[in-house]
Amino acid sequence: MQRVIMRSYVASLFFVGVAVALSSARTAAAAATTGVTSPYLQTSDSPLVIASAGYKLDAFEPSSPTLAAIGVSLSTVHANSIDLGLSVDGDDGSVDGSGAAGHSLTVQTQFNTTGATFTFNNGVIGAYPKSAAVAVTAFGGSFLTFTTYDTSNAVSGTYVLPSVATSTPTSDDFLFWGSDPAGISAISVTSNSAATALHMDHLQYDTLNTIPIAAPEPATMVLVVLGLVGPLGLAIRRRKNSSGICKNSVASRCGI
Numbered sequence: 001m002q003r004v005i006m007r008s009y010v011a012s013l014f015f016v017g018v019a020v021a022l023s024s025a026r027t028a029a030a031a032a033t034t035g036v037t038s039p040y041l042q043t044s045d046s047p048l049v050i051a052s053a054g055y056k057l058d059a060f061e062p063s064s065p066t067l068a069a070i071g072v073s074l075s076t077v078h079a080n081s082i083d084l085g086l087s088v089d090g091d092d093g094s095v096d097g098s099g100a101a102g103h104s105l106t107v108q109t110q111f112n113t114t115g116a117t118f119t120f121n122n123g124v125i126g127a128y129p130k131s132a133a134v135a136v137t138a139f140g141g142s143f144l145t146f147t148t149y150d151t152s153n154a155v156s157g158t159y160v161l162p163s164v165a166t167s168t169p170t171s172d173d174f175l176f177w178g179s180d181p182a183g184i185s186a187i188s189v190t191s192n193s194a195a196t197a198l199h200m201d202h203l204q205y206d207t208l209n210t211i212p213i214a215a216p217e218p219a220t221m222v223l224v225v226l227g228l229v230g231p232l233g234l235a236i237r238r239r240k241n242s243s244g245i246c247k248n249s250v251a252s253r254c255g256i
Contacts, residue, residue: 032178034157036146041089054207130209147187
């Protein structure tokens with residue numbers, strides 16, 4: 001009778017483990033996904049669907065659409081300007097290790113703080129973006145944080161780089177990106193320990209597509225479940241041993 005009860009208990013724990021694992025997966029899926037692409041040398045390096053009809057880009061070049069034209073407003077902690085140099089590599093027409101001939105957005109650092117927020121006007125755009133990104137071409141400091149905001153302006157995702165030292169050449173330029181099927185109202189890049197000005201480029205978004213993320217392999221889910229059940233199974237074996245079933249037996253036969 002005792003063995004039947006123990007098996008039922010193990011089965012119950014197994015299904016609880018599955019439920020917990022699936023619940024965690026659903027919770028993670030409900031939030032925005034964030035990441036970094038490096039190196040980012042030209043538009044084709046972007047994980048966004050650049051061929052999408054909903055894709056828009058401001059490369060901060062004189063010939064590119066302005067932020068206002070694509071329905072984006074910019075707010076910064078301190079002064080900002082568009083300057084020649086420290087651009088995404090490919091903006092000068094070739095990927096040659098230099099961004100000196102292109103333009104980038106400069107956000108000044110003062111009192112060890114810097115930051116910029118790009119807000120998407122869904123009234124102008126027609127919808128909230130499902131994916132958005134911005135490149136960092138030069139920065140020196142710690143804890144550079146990328147944040148995405150949902151359509152109620154609440155934080156929906158973050159990506160923190162503990163230390164950043166990127167300048168010239170362009171091989172260390174990178175792209176912060178976020179993806180949320182429910183929509184993104186804004187993205188920001190901030191730091192409270194900035195050592196230099198923050199240079200950014202290639203603000204981009206797509207209103208039609210999220211960024212494809214590979215789903216966990218089935219084997220990964222099995223490992224998660226086993227990870228949940230394993231410690232409980234060990235506790236059951238110890239309970240079984242203390243009940244006398246393994247009394248006077250060789251320890252190895254009791255699973256010890």
